[in-house]
Amino acid sequence: MSATTRPALYGDVIRERWRRPRFRGELSGATVSAEDVNPLCGDRVRMQLSLDDGHVRAARFTGDSCAICTASADVVAELVEGRERGAAATLQASDVLGVLQADIRPTRMRCVTLPLTVLAKALA
Amino acid sequence: MRLDEQTRGDFPILSRIVNGHPLVYLDSAASSQKPRSVIEAMARYYERSHANVHRSIHTLGEEATELYEAARDRVQRFVNAAARDEIVFTRGTTDGIGIVAEAVGRTLSPGDEILVTELEHHSNLIPWQVAARERGVKVRAVPLVGDGLLDLDALDALLGPRTRVVAFAHVSNVLGTITPVADIVARARRVGALTLVDGAQAVPHMPVDISALGCDFYVFSGHKMFGPTGIGVLYGRRSVLERLEPARGGSEMIKEVWVDRATWNDLPWRFEPGTPPIAEAVGLDAAIEYLEKLGMERVREHTHDLAVQAATQLAAIPGVRVFGPRHERGAVVAFSVEGLHPHDVAAALDAEGIAVRAGHHCAQPLMRWCGVVGTSRASFSVFNSPEDVALLAHAVADLHRAFT
Numbered sequence: 122m123s124a125t126t127r128p129a130l131y132g133d134v135i136r137e138r139w140r141r142p143r144f145r146g147e148l149s150g151a152t153v154s155a156e157d158v159n160p161l162c163g164d165r166v167r168m169q170l171s172l173d174d175g176h177v178r179a180a181r182f183t184g185d186s187c188a189i190c191t192a193s194a195d196v197v198a199e200l201v202e203g204r205e206r207g208a209a210a211t212l213q214a215s216d217v218l219g220v221l222q223a224d225i226r227p228t229r230m231r232c233v234t235l236p237l238t239v240l241a242k243a244l245a
Numbered sequence: 246m247r248l249d250e251q252t253r254g255d256f257p258i259l260s261r262i263v264n265g266h267p268l269v270y271l272d273s274a275a276s277s278q279k280p281r282s283v284i285e286a287m288a289r290y291y292e293r294s295h296a297n298v299h300r301s302i303h304t305l306g307e308e309a310t311e312l313y314e315a316a317r318d319r320v321q322r323f324v325n326a327a328a329r330d331e332i333v334f335t336r337g338t339t340d341g342i343g344i345v346a347e348a349v350g351r352t353l354s355p356g357d358e359i360l361v362t363e364l365e366h367h368s369n370l371i372p373w374q375v376a377a378r379e380r381g382v383k384v385r386a387v388p389l390v391g392d393g394l395l396d397l398d399a400l401d402a403l404l405g406p407r408t409r410v411v412a413f414a415h416v417s418n419v420l421g422t423i424t425p426v427a428d429i430v431a432r433a434r435r436v437g438a439l440t441l442v443d444g445a446q447a448v449p450h451m452p453v454d455i456s457a458l459g460c461d462f463y464v465f466s467g468h469k470m471f472g473p474t475g476i477g478v479l480y481g482r483r484s485v486l487e488r489l490e491p492a493r494g495g496s497e498m499i500k501e502v503w504v505d506r507a508t509w510n511d512l513p514w515r516f517e518p519g520t521p522p523i524a525e526a527v528g529l530d531a532a533i534e535y536l537e538k539l540g541m542e543r544v545r546e547h548t549h550d551l552a553v554q555a556a557t558q559l560a561a562i563p564g565v566r567v568f569g570p571r572h573e574r575g576a577v578v579a580f581s582v583e584g585l586h587p588h589d590v591a592a593a594l595d596a597e598g599i600a601v602r603a604g605h606h607c608a609q610p611l612m613r614w615c616g617v618v619g620t621s622r623a624s625f626s627v628f629n630s631p632e633d634v635a636l637l638a639h640a641v642a643d644l645h646r647a648f649t
Contacts, residue, residue, distance in 0.1 A: 129647060129648070129649075130589070130592055130593045130596055130647040130648065131589075131648075136648060136649075139648075140648075161604060162587070162588055162603070162604040162605065162618075162619055163604060163605040163609060163612065163618045163619050164586075164588075164618065165618070185586075185618045186586065187586035187587075187588040187589050188586060188589045188648070189588075189589075229588070229592070232588070
């Protein structure tokens with residue numbers, strides 16, 4: 122149980138994105154927004170997008186969520202910014218996992234996919 | 246000998262190594278592990294005696310029926326119900342509440358009221374909400390005071406001539422609050438309301454005497470008390486069960502059937518449609534036998550002591566908040582760690598082989614009262630030791646390292 126030998130629980134990207142998310146906050150001038158909860162844990166993610174000329178110009182998220190979900194939301198917001206609306210809607214969990222560089226257990230996959238569900242609702 | 250020293254060897258699963266550490270299982274309130282005697286009783290039943298029950302006129306059918314009905318007798322003695330026909334086998338606590346809510350729901354009229362409490366598990370909220378919506382009935386909740394006790398003055402104010410049902414937990418699955426069942430039942434009876442007690446967190450951990458509690462319904466699950474999944478118990482006072490129309494139909498629960506009508510079987514089978522969980526009843530019988538040998542007063546004392554130790558040690562850690570009453574509590578301790586999400590706490594503890602529950606614990610109204618999205622929760626059983634509590638406290642104190 123030595124603390125010094127304990128490996129970090131999550132990878133560097135998840136810990137960095139969770140501690141210092143770049144896309145967390147309110148988006149002034151948002152044109153669409155959506156929110157959803159993870160029924161397993163009660164986590165809540167809200168996503169705001171500003172759509173202009175068929176493109177996602179900016180994206181921000183807020184909510185109460187675990188490290189994995191927060192990191193995922195941060196990555197989702199980053200990946201959709203600048204994308205054409207249709208391309209943003211095709212964002213997959215594998216795209217997010219690629220950025221997170223993490224092996225996520227099946228029991229935590231909902232933490233990764235909640236922000237994608239919210240994104241889909243916002244773009245619907 | 247300490248209870249954990251006596252019992253630890255009875256649970257084969259406890260020899261597992263999880264993530265490089267010996268398993269420390271602190272999630273018995275979600276589902277208990279199984280002693281060898283339960284696993285073997287079910288295997289023996291399947292290997293020697295399995296057949297359908299009640300109408301099988303052959304040796305195996307008779308053996309299966311005897312075993313199934315013997316389990317009912319043991320349950321009756323264990324919880325001190327007045328009669329064996331007041332013990333209905335269900336699929337679990339949720340199922341038991343559903344059976345009552347559907348049957349009682351049919352007797353309700355618009356304007357009637359169902360009283361629940363703010364600390365209920367969703368299983369003791371949703372069936373009533375469904376019944377209420379169908380019948381134009383209102384669901385109201387007894388609020389909490391202090392560190393999570395029911396506000397009995399508010400209960401009195403809420404009780405009235407329109408109150409038809411009062412449904413509440415015996416022990417909160419999050420706060421560990423032990424509710425004053427007999428007192429609440431007496432107050433409810435004064436206005437003529439039926440009472441249902443969710444005993445899922447009580448029966449595994451303390452002596453429960455249903456006759457002394459005086460409630461009309463009492464429900465619990467087999468899998469939280471060393472028995473298998475898929476079986477639970479609904480106690481119903483005979484005089485109440487007799488006047489209720491069963492809401493669910495099928496074989497087993499009938500006396501005579503025509504294509505367009507039927508008459509109902511006697512109690513308790515009237516409320517047991519379909520082939521029942523026979524092997525599970527055999528397993529539950531073995532589980533109760535195991536608990537009886539240990540003695541429920543000893544089980545209560547051991548698990549209560551561990552919960553109080555855990556609450557005290559966790560509360561002493563900077564940034565850790567412990568929920569629920571400090572002393573008089575069931576075998577669960579919910580806590581939160583400042584700056585860390587409960588799921589991340591559980592994942593970090595799991596990396597050390599410590600299994601705890603995290604999330605809203607199917608009690609979202611209670612989470613709102615606590616002002617949190619969720620909590621982590623450690624729960625204790627006979628095989629847990631003070632060393633398990635110390636390992637938990639040490640790991641929690643060290644948690645922030647896992648995230649830096």
